[in-house]
Amino acid sequence: MARPRILVVGAGFAGVECVRRLERRLMPGEADITVVTPNSYQLYLPLLPQVASGVLTPQSVAVSLRRSERNRTRILPGTAVGVDPAAKVCVVRTISGDLTDRPYDHLVLAPGSVTRTFDIPGLAEHARGMKTLAEAAYLRDHVIAQLDLADACGDPAEQDGRLRFVVVGGGYAGTETAACLQRLTTHAVERYPRLEARRISWHLVDLAPRLMPELGDALGRAALDVLRRRGIEVSLGVSVAKAGAAEVTLTDGRVLPTRTLIWTAGVAASPLVATLGTPTERGRLAVTPDMAVPGAPGVFALGDAAAVPDLVQGTEGAVCPPTAQHASRQGRTVADNVIAALRGQPLRPYRHRDLGLVVDLGGTDAVSKPLGVPLRGLPAQAVARGYHWGALRTGVAKTRVLTNWLLNAVAGDDFVRTGFQERRPATLREFEQTDAYLTAEEIRARTAR
Template sequence: MSARIVVVGGGFAGTGVARRLEKLVPQADIRLVSPDDHMLYLPLLPQVAAGVLTPRAAVLSLSRLLRRTLLVPGRAIGVDLDTRRVLVRSITGEHEVLPYDRLVLAPGSVTRVMDVPGLREFGRGAKTLAEAAFLRDHVLGQLEIAHASTDPEERARRCRFVVVGGGYAGVETAANLQRTAVALARRLPRLDPSLIRWHVVQHGGELMPGLGARLSEDTRRVLVSRGVHVDLHTSLVGADDTSVTLSDGRRLATSTLIWTAGVAPSPLVGRLDAETAHGRLVVEPDLSVPGRPEVSALGDAAAVPDLATGDGAVCPPTAQHASRQAPVAADNVVASLAGRPTRRYRHRDLGMVVDLGGRNAVAKPFGIGLAGTPAAAVTAAYHLWALHVPAAMARVATNWALHAVQGQSAVRLGFLTGASGRLAEFEHTDDYLEPAEVRAAVAAARSS
């Protein structure tokens, strides 16, 4: 079966589709479009930011995962659905047009940014490997500046860190980085660890509401016991380079605003001539795009019907669903090429795990609530299992073992000294073209 198959996205969903297609249609021309040459395991980013893991431990090399798939190093910035062409901006800035017989869209998500004054200019994200590395350097740098300063106000400002978003990413980022910050402060003789202030700002009435009231309260107690201020029913209303303003009227002096208040689908899907729901591409239960049977979509950018839950629910944007949608999407691509019936995606969520640093965690596997050491063991085991690749599992386990022996030993890497840390700088949300622009670019490329 000879066919041109283009997969957009090198995350759990896209990589999973490509790997399965290699086995099912060995003669097909498979191309995977990704700006990175690795698959990022997002749940481990808070540990990368905290220095528990090296950046290499949170990624899987695409060249090792894929055997026959051609990696196209670039970003898909538009799709002409009528002529079946994908417009790619390569990592060198040049445009390339990829024709396809079947298209699989798995471009993932970006940080959801609200229209809050100063947020884009002074907020820092925690969703990419570069952002995690930047956060580590930034937080450690703030403490070192505070240690060298003789100005009490500057010391207090540098030692206050505000995390907006009380979901999984925000809680894990605050919990892990707080431990690192305190450990470093204890090694700086002129810096009192009691000066360090961490805030988690959550607009809702509980942290990580999907875990249930009991585990949410367990999480809050762990954070508070470490000195973290948990501000519920509160939101960010403004920010500048020296402070943030909250909805309850408080103005907190800080040089660090970390924004983790949710994710949004890749801007790519909002610029297609196709229906979306809350920014996610509407798909059928078999993951095909209505009216475009040659196009499939899955992962964070697709509104996949959650048949296990019913009542019109869609699958949440989690790595668990993305990785399980991948084989269904690949099987359906092959079925559509062969003229066979496709199958629907159905999976019941296995639960969530939340790492709070050290021996603290909360988890809800198969609906069973766990906290403390048992939850930490389940969390570690789940992450190792989810990596799948033995070399990656060994690398993470080794990092954990070294950390357990040596303790907190994060250092600034210095790679991102010239970066501003702005949200848009690392996530490239302004790259994408409108349909008319894509058609014009594709037409120009075909005529040249």
């Protein structure tokens, strides 16, 4: 008899933890495991702002999937663009652009999320994201290029536009991105004798009334004080009304001349979830407490793509937040449930108490709340970096990150542009490939053939 086929979609925190658990706990020959991912690495997303600011190299936060000594899992390089639960087929667009059908017996959906956008004029064409390694590397080049171009031009109006940077989104990603890149430009301007530091302007914009409300009032205000002390203008209760190539119009009527709009205003579940035709909740797949997808036999969903009930919170309708901490632990629980399903054993629900939050603002600035204990400054920075360092999966990744941190602390920043994709469109659609997915009708027609 053919061995059961386990297909895991996504190699983020959830997908990788699921695969590692399956490899450890399945008997040899008990099942075939395949993971679908466009890149053969696990991206450590919380450290992307430090890649954008040059504190860390891109390679240090991309943990190779091919370092596994077991080599039991086949890596299929591509993106899952549709699922037909009735036919038990997942359609994959490989990195060469070809479509291939992958039958499965058990499917684990951990495709993650994409940057959430709105129908704002000009946003799709002119905003830069911070969701992928390519976007972080591109953004670093772009910011340094604005300093180079401002230094080279003689038009004061153009200089003002190039030296003004706007970040939209007051969550962890936006706050850390603004803080880290502002430090980069502050240090870089010392190498540009024709530019004045006071002309460099950073704006952080968010529609919410508070910065990072998950941290609580005290730590949120502490983070806000750090940003404003550095000269970052924070505008709350405001968003973008219109974006252009050389200016951004805010909803309060202000027009900010700028060549840099960084959009980090939340995430949305991968477009893959819409292809299943099963119920969703808040845009994510509705799942049972054991993370099975109702109406889709053999399918489990977790991470950013699933609305996993939060049994610990105890509030009716509460779902787990889309954090790396939850995704990793959900991955291990789903792996156990897949094995239980293979062996005819009962599934177990997901339960996990949140361990806290950390926000690295660069240098010695940070705010953290480990196990509910509020910290700020150097102690918070030690906790934040200690948590990230410990969460890295391999000794090689830990060594690279620690070496980068030490080198940056001793030698400071460098301001080298790599020229990465400088001639290609830098849109969210281009980097995150959100237009690569099939419609539910296209998938059904394909599997019917």
